[in-house]
Amino acid sequence: MKQLFKLSSSWFPIWLISLLMLVMVFVYLPIFKGAKQNMSDVPLIVVNEDKGKVGDAILLNLIEKQNGNSFKWEVDKSRKQAFTDIRNNKAYGALIIPSDYSKSLDRVHDTLISGLTNDKPADLEILLNEGIGQTASMIASNTLQTVALTASKGISSQLKNELLQKGMRVAPENASLLENPVQVVSKNVLRLPVNLNKGMTPFVMALISSITGMLGANMIHGYLLRSNGILKKRGSALSESEVLTSEIIFGIILTFCVSIFIQLGVFGIFGSAHASNIWTIFLFTFFSCTTMFLLFKTIAVFLGGWGMLVMFPVNFMGIFSSGGAFPLSTLPTVHRLFSYILPTRYIVDGIRALLYYDGRLEAGLGLALLALSIYFVLTLAILIVFISLTKKYKEAVVDESGKKIEVEVGNEIPHEPPTxxxxxxxxxxxxxxxxxxxxxxxxxxxxxxxxxxxxxxxxxxxxxxxxxxx
Structure with missing residues (x-):
C-alpha cells in the first residue's frame, strides 16, 4: 500500500477534483452576489397615454434618474402593445399612464384647494408578467411600484407646499387624498391560477430533464457493459457498435418513462397550472429529455472516462444559467453567455411558454424548438457516424485477421502435387x-x-x- 501512495498517478483525482470544485465556487457564487449589479438588463415597459403634461414628467424622471443604469426601459405606444409584449414574455412588467392622468390630478388639486370631499386619486396602472418566475416578478413589481409611489409623493409634496403658502388647512376627509394623490392599480396580465409553485415549475422540469440525461448516459453504459460481460461468457457478446446502439435505444426508453412520470407528478399529484394541452407539454418534455441524453452520451463517446468531469460542470452550468431560478437579466455575463450556448435555458423557455403563455412561439417556444432541434440532430448524427465507423473498423480488423490466419496455415501445411x-x-x-x-x-x-x-x-x-x- 505504501508503494501506491508513492505513485503520482494515485494523487491525480485528488488535486484534479479539488481544482474543479474551486472553479465551481468562482462560477456559481457570483450568481448570488451580483444580482443588483445587473439590473440594467431587466426589461420593463412604460406607456404614456396621458393627454396632458404630467405624464411627460414621469418619463423625464425615468430618463434623468434611471438613464439606463438601473433598468432597461422600453417605451411602447399603447397599453395594448404593452399587453401583447408581456403575453409574449418580452418584458417583466409595464407602467401605464392613462389618458386622463393629468385631468385626474387637476381634479384632485381643485378638491383639496376648495375643501370639497369624496374625490378619488388619479390612477396609475401596473401590468405584471406573473409567469416569468417569482424573483423576476418581484423585481418588476417592486420597481414599478416604486416609480408610481415616487410620482405620488412628488405631487403630494407640491400640493402641501401650495396649501402652506396659501395658509389653508386640509379637511380631515381629504388627509388621505393629500398623502396619496395617486393610487396604483396592479394587474396580472396572464391571469394564471394561484397554483404556480412560485413560477418554478419550468425550472424543476428542466432540472429533471438535464439530470436524467447525465445519469442515464453513465448508468446505462455501465450496466450494459456488465450485461455484455455475461453474454461474453455465454459466447454471444455484442460488438462495440451494437452496445452503443443498445445504449441509445435504452436511453430513449428511459427519457420516455421519465417524461411520463414528470407529467404525473407535476400535473397529476401537485396539480400545477398549465395553459397548454398536457400531451403537448409531454412531447416537449420527452424531446428535451432525449436531447439532453444524446448530448451527454456524445460527450461520453468523445472523452470516455474523462466524460464525467465534463458532464458535471456542463450540467450545473446549464442549470444555473437557465434563467429558471434566477432571471437571466440579473446573472453575471459569463452565465448569460453560457445560457445562449447550453440547451437547458431553451428547455426552461419552452416549458414556460407552454405552461404560462398558451404555447405561443413568440413567447420563447419557437426559439427553444429551434435550438433543441439543432442539438438533437447534431448529437444523433455524431453518434450514428461513430457507430458506423466502429462497425467498419471492426470488420476491417476481422478481415485482416482472417488473411493472416490463412497465410499461416498455408505455411504450416505446404501442398505439393504427387511426383x-x-x-x-x-x-x-x-x-x-x-x-x-x-x-x-x-x-x-x-x-x-x-x-x-x-x-x-x-x-x-x-x-x-x-x-x-x-
Missing part, C-alpha cells in the same frame, strides 16, 4: 509411405488444388494404394 516417382510406386509397390503422405497433403489442400488434379487420376491412385496394401 512421377510417387505415381510409379502404385505399380511397383515401392515408396508406399511417401505416396500416402502425398495423398494426405492433397486431401488437406484447398478445394482449388483438388480440382486442379485429374479426378480419375486421384481415384485410381487410391484404388492402387488399397490393392498393394492387400
Amino acid at each position: 512421377h516417382e510417387q505415381r510409379k510406386s502404385l505399380h511397383t509397390g515401392e515408396k508406399d509411405g511417401m505416396f500416402r503422405q502425398a495423398v494426405s497433403n492433397l486431401a488437406k489442400g484447398s478445394n482449388k488444388e483438388k480440382q486442379e488434379m485429374n479426378d480419375n487420376e486421384y481415384r485410381n491412385a487410391l484404388k492402387s494404394l488399397d490393392k498393394n496394401k492387400k
Whole structure:
C-alpha cells in the first residue's frame, strides 16, 4: 500500500477534483452576489397615454434618474402593445399612464384647494408578467411600484407646499387624498391560477430533464457493459457498435418513462397550472429529455472516462444559467453567455411558454424548438457516424485477421502435387509411405488444388494404394 501512495498517478483525482470544485465556487457564487449589479438588463415597459403634461414628467424622471443604469426601459405606444409584449414574455412588467392622468390630478388639486370631499386619486396602472418566475416578478413589481409611489409623493409634496403658502388647512376627509394623490392599480396580465409553485415549475422540469440525461448516459453504459460481460461468457457478446446502439435505444426508453412520470407528478399529484394541452407539454418534455441524453452520451463517446468531469460542470452550468431560478437579466455575463450556448435555458423557455403563455412561439417556444432541434440532430448524427465507423473498423480488423490466419496455415501445411516417382510406386509397390503422405497433403489442400488434379487420376491412385496394401 505504501508503494501506491508513492505513485503520482494515485494523487491525480485528488488535486484534479479539488481544482474543479474551486472553479465551481468562482462560477456559481457570483450568481448570488451580483444580482443588483445587473439590473440594467431587466426589461420593463412604460406607456404614456396621458393627454396632458404630467405624464411627460414621469418619463423625464425615468430618463434623468434611471438613464439606463438601473433598468432597461422600453417605451411602447399603447397599453395594448404593452399587453401583447408581456403575453409574449418580452418584458417583466409595464407602467401605464392613462389618458386622463393629468385631468385626474387637476381634479384632485381643485378638491383639496376648495375643501370639497369624496374625490378619488388619479390612477396609475401596473401590468405584471406573473409567469416569468417569482424573483423576476418581484423585481418588476417592486420597481414599478416604486416609480408610481415616487410620482405620488412628488405631487403630494407640491400640493402641501401650495396649501402652506396659501395658509389653508386640509379637511380631515381629504388627509388621505393629500398623502396619496395617486393610487396604483396592479394587474396580472396572464391571469394564471394561484397554483404556480412560485413560477418554478419550468425550472424543476428542466432540472429533471438535464439530470436524467447525465445519469442515464453513465448508468446505462455501465450496466450494459456488465450485461455484455455475461453474454461474453455465454459466447454471444455484442460488438462495440451494437452496445452503443443498445445504449441509445435504452436511453430513449428511459427519457420516455421519465417524461411520463414528470407529467404525473407535476400535473397529476401537485396539480400545477398549465395553459397548454398536457400531451403537448409531454412531447416537449420527452424531446428535451432525449436531447439532453444524446448530448451527454456524445460527450461520453468523445472523452470516455474523462466524460464525467465534463458532464458535471456542463450540467450545473446549464442549470444555473437557465434563467429558471434566477432571471437571466440579473446573472453575471459569463452565465448569460453560457445560457445562449447550453440547451437547458431553451428547455426552461419552452416549458414556460407552454405552461404560462398558451404555447405561443413568440413567447420563447419557437426559439427553444429551434435550438433543441439543432442539438438533437447534431448529437444523433455524431453518434450514428461513430457507430458506423466502429462497425467498419471492426470488420476491417476481422478481415485482416482472417488473411493472416490463412497465410499461416498455408505455411504450416505446404501442398505439393504427387511426383512421377510417387505415381510409379502404385505399380511397383515401392515408396508406399511417401505416396500416402502425398495423398494426405492433397486431401488437406484447398478445394482449388483438388480440382486442379485429374479426378480419375486421384481415384485410381487410391484404388492402387488399397490393392498393394492387400
